[in-house]
Amino acid sequence: MAYYAIKGGEEAIKNSLDFYGDITSKGENLDDEALIEALTFSIDKVISEGSLYSKKLAARAIKRSAGDMLNASFFLRAHRSSCQRIGISRTIDVNDMRLTRRISSAFKDIEGGQLLGPSNDYEIKLLMDLKDEDVNIEEYSNEDNVIKSALTPLRDDNLIKTLKKEESPWDITRNYPSAPYPRSAVLQVMSRGESGSLLTVGYTTMRGYGDVHPTIGDLRIGELDINFTHPFTKNEVKIGSIEATAVESVGTFNQDSEGDTKLTTGFGFCFGKNETKAISMSIIDLTLYNNTYSVGGDHIIAADFEMIMHHLDGIESFGMTNHFKLPHYVTFQTDYQIFRSAQKYSEEQKEEQRKEQK
Amino acid sequence: MRYAFLDEEAKKEIRRSLLKAIAIPGYIVSFASRELPVARGWGTGGLQITLAMINEKDTLKVIDQGCDGSVNAVNIRNFIKSVTDVNTTVDTKEASIIQTRHRIPEIQLQERQTLVFQVPIPDILETVEPNLGKQKLLHANKDYSKLWVLLYEDTSQFGDSRISNRYPVMVNHRYAMDPSPIPKYDTQKLGNCKALQLFGAGREKKIYAIPPYTNVVPLKFEDREFKVENFEGKSCARCGSTDSFLDEVYDDNGDTHYYCNDTDYCDSNLQIGDK
Numbered sequence: 001m002a003y004y005a006i007k008g009g010e011e012a013i014k015n016s017l018d019f020y021g022d023i024t025s026k027g028e029n030l031d032d033e034a035l036i037e038a039l040t041f042s043i044d045k046v047i048s049e050g051s052l053y054s055k056k057l058a059a060r061a062i063k064r065s066a067g068d069m070l071n072a073s074f075f076l077r078a079h080r081s082s083c084q085r086i087g088i089s090r091t092i093d094v095n096d097m098r099l100t101r102r103i104s105s106a107f108k109d110i111e112g113g114q115l116l117g118p119s120n121d122y123e124i125k126l127l128m129d130l131k132d133e134d135v136n137i138e139e140y141s142n143e144d145n146v147i148k149s150a151l152t153p154l155r156d157d158n159l160i161k162t163l164k165k166e167e168s169p170w171d172i173t174r175n176y177p178s179a180p181y182p183r184s185a186v187l188q189v190m191s192r193g194e195s196g197s198l199l200t201v202g203y204t205t206m207r208g209y210g211d212v213h214p215t216i217g218d219l220r221i222g223e224l225d226i227n228f229t230h231p232f233t234k235n236e237v238k239i240g241s242i243e244a245t246a247v248e249s250v251g252t253f254n255q256d257s258e259g260d261t262k263l264t265t266g267f268g269f270c271f272g273k274n275e276t277k278a279i280s281m282s283i284i285d286l287t288l289y290n291n292t293y294s295v296g297g298d299h300i301i302a303a304d305f306e307m308i309m310h311h312l313d314g315i316e317s318f319g320m321t322n323h324f325k326l327p328h329y330v331t332f333q334t335d336y337q338i339f340r341s342a343q344k345y346s347e348e349q350k351e352e353q354r355k356e357q358k
Numbered sequence: 359m360r361y362a363f364l365d366e367e368a369k370k371e372i373r374r375s376l377l378k379a380i381a382i383p384g385y386i387v388s389f390a391s392r393e394l395p396v397a398r399g400w401g402t403g404g405l406q407i408t409l410a411m412i413n414e415k416d417t418l419k420v421i422d423q424g425c426d427g428s429v430n431a432v433n434i435r436n437f438i439k440s441v442t443d444v445n446t447t448v449d450t451k452e453a454s455i456i457q458t459r460h461r462i463p464e465i466q467l468q469e470r471q472t473l474v475f476q477v478p479i480p481d482i483l484e485t486v487e488p489n490l491g492k493q494k495l496l497h498a499n500k501d502y503s504k505l506w507v508l509l510y511e512d513t514s515q516f517g518d519s520r521i522s523n524r525y526p527v528m529v530n531h532r533y534a535m536d537p538s539p540i541p542k543y544d545t546q547k548l549g550n551c552k553a554l555q556l557f558g559a560g561r562e563k564k565i566y567a568i569p570p571y572t573n574v575v576p577l578k579f580e581d582r583e584f585k586v587e588n589f590e591g592k593s594c595a596r597c598g599s600t601d602s603f604l605d606e607v608y609d610d611n612g613d614t615h616y617y618c619n620d621t622d623y624c625d626s627n628l629q630i631g632d633k
Binding site: 008010082281331 | 359360362364365367368371388389390391392393394395397398399400402422423424425428429430431432433450459460461478488489490491494515516517518520521522523539540541542543561563585587588603605606619
């Protein structure tokens with residue numbers, strides 16, 4: 001009999017990668033720019049979850065993964081680790097966004113108006129084409145379209161509960177905090193979390209596991225400038241701009257730290273056009289910090305910092321889930337031996353009971 | 359690409375975390391944990407420790423489930439080799455750094471060696487308390503009552519603990535520690551070990567350590583025997599060894615055979631036989 005051995009690992013991996021290469025190589029001829037233009041939402045999902053703003057690398061990652069999006073995000077994360085940090089940009093304010101889309105469900109009309117922009121919200125989901133009707137397309141440019149959040153009037157009137165400001169924001173990529181978790185760290189975790197995971201947790205609050213009853217106060221998509229202090233001239237310079245989504249949702253009123261009754265809000269922010277993710281994030285943020293009326297007992301996942309801080313990252317949950325494919329024969333052997341001895345023990349116990357009954 | 363992939367800032371942070379971990383045996387130290395080109399859960403904790411400490415003088419051995427040729431071991435070894443160009447070996451005696459998943463080599467390790475464990479779940483208290491904040495508090499108070507209750511309940515129902523691997527150990531009479539999913543058979547090698555033992559959990563972002571010659575004992579009741587995996591009456595079908603952890607293998611006819619799990623141990627037994 002041949003010596004069994006999983007020892008052919010080296011060759012097995014090579015062959016496996018070779019077969020896999022047959023699949024992924026089919027995408028090699030796809031043009032990066034075309035992919036960025038045509039599959040813009042896929043690109044945005046990957047830059048957001050990979051937490052690296054590079055549409056070009058995202059396109060390459062999607063091709064290298066043959067469209068497996070978690071894997072594509074993982075490529076970006078791994079690449080991110082090898083990038084040297086040069087410095088920290090100036091804080092950006094989403095009120096400065098050059099808008100391509102901005103809506104508020106809280107008000108019928110708002111300053112600047114409801115700007116639907118490019119959206120599939122009112123698309124009829126039929127795979128066949130309906131008869132085209134002529135539409136008059138308004139001339140539009142985002143250049144001069146900078147409007148503050150629709151919640152600004154409420155904020156100016158001091159009606160919105162504010163949380164204590166942190167002296168400097170945490171950076172989860174350089175130091176992962178222990179409980180109690182600073183809000184900046186919680187928001188970072190969510191911002192680069194897996195969209196589906198955020199959606200699931202956010203959705204639980206809408207079915208009774210949490211009691212925040214959100215209204216979308218302001219949802220915006222657009223461009224934000226990134227400014228950086230020049231290391232030599234010390235002048236502030238614009239080094240680029242990013243496309244991003246930001247959401248402020250409004251919840252029930254609650255008391256703030258001063259005992260004043262205020263409206264509560266939650267914030268969601270992520271790279272690219274990711275409305276579902278940003279909405280989910282804002283609702284989870286709202287639930288985490290305003291759970292006093294919450295129903296659903298101890299099972300409110302969305303109000304549990306431990307749940308949020310350790311279960312939303314796609315790269316982590318995907319890696320761990322897939323690791324079960326690794327050989328586990330040593331641990332299974334130990335499980336099996338314990339199982340057999342426990343089985344033997346309970347049979348002996350039964351036997352003894354039987355004797356006693358006689 | 360940088361030597362050993364990680365940037366110097368990351369290496370510095372990992373080394374500092376390692377020093378703290380060694381200074382407080384069994385204590386869990388948080389670290390930032392960079393993403394690597396290897397998936398989370400596939401050994402990224404061990405890998406980061408190895409990458410942070412390796413240099414040209416090192417000789418590296420990587421094993422997975424006791425085997426140098428196992429798919430994941432090959433993958434990790436090739437990756438480290440490609441970013442460091444260090445010498446690699448399958449010989450346990452020759453290695454200065456041994457990165458391992460789920461096993462401790464059969465032969466006794468020596469003072470100049472470092473054993474780096476890949477850890478999926480760094481805190482043993484996770485079995486009884488999943489909340490990280492509460493876990494930290496329990497460790498601070500050396501409150502391991504929940505582990506003892508679990509052990510008691512298991513013993514009363516099944517005659518022994520149900521924990522088959524990653525069996526809880528007490529390190530230096532102070533911290534209850536998760537030794538990674540090694541068999542109970544290997545638990546006994548942790549204590550008074552001549553080599554430095556480092557543990558890395560990449561996904562969970564934790565590092566801990568057992569310095570050489572540290573007291574490490576399994577958590578057990580005084581009047582109960584600590585039972586390890588038993589291969590009595592069986593021997594390796596390849597080298598004939600009766601004193602090693604054995605893998606149970608079914609051949610195409612459905613017959614069962616046993617082989618040394620530690621493939622280097624098996625190979626060296628055969629070499630001795632040849633001489």
